[in-house]
Amino acid sequence: MKLTLPRRVYDAMLAASRAAAPLEACGLLGGVDGVVEQFYExxxxxxxxxxxxxxxxEQFAVVKEMRAKRLRMVAIWHSHPVTPARMSEEDLRMAYTPDVVYVIVSLADPQAPDIKGFTVEDGTPMPAGIEIS
Ligand SMILES: [Zn+2]
Known part of the structure; x- marks a missing residue:
């Protein structure tokens, strides 16, 4: 599975992650066929x-809005303020939504934020490509 992120969505996610640090930020991405259109924190x-x-x-309201806009929930994102962009044990335990890409924004290196996507099957994370357009 692959995710296409418009630059404005990537920028919004990064800004939200930085604003929330040292706490984790989180949210949803709405889109069509793996192409993200809408950012939600x-x-x-x-x-x-x-x-x-x-x-x-908030999750309920966002899902309702996505439905009204004919978007699907294509990704669930959150930030890792100090750890790498890897699914943690807790992330894997909570990854019970099927057919979404889990996106992690890592601020471990503040100068070079890292963003990675994963799909999770039977508790195992598989890399999902992210393309910033
Ligand atoms: Zn995490």
């Missing part, structure tokens, strides 16, 4: 540096 109710939980009421 959701409140991390965990307010933690090493895990996240998207506010259920």
């Amino acid at each position: 959701l409140r991390n109710t965990d307010a933690a540096a090493e895990h996240y939980n998207m506010a259920p009421d």
Whole structure:
């Protein structure tokens, strides 16, 4: 699976990640056929540096909006303020949404943010390509 990210979405995700640091930022990406069109940041109710939980009421509202715009939820993103762009044990445990790309923005090197995508099957992360357009 591959994800195409418009530059403006990448920039918005990076800005949200930097603004939330040292806590994790999180949200959803809406699109069609792996091409992202819409960026959403959701409140991390965990307010933690090493895990996240998207506010259920906001998640509900965003899914409803995506449906109205005929977009699918193509990705779930979150930031890693100090750790690499890898799925953590906790991330894998919480990765129960099928057919989405899990996107992680790592700020471990503040000068060179890293972004990676994964699909998860049976608890195993598989790399998913991300192309910034
Ligand atoms: Zn994580």
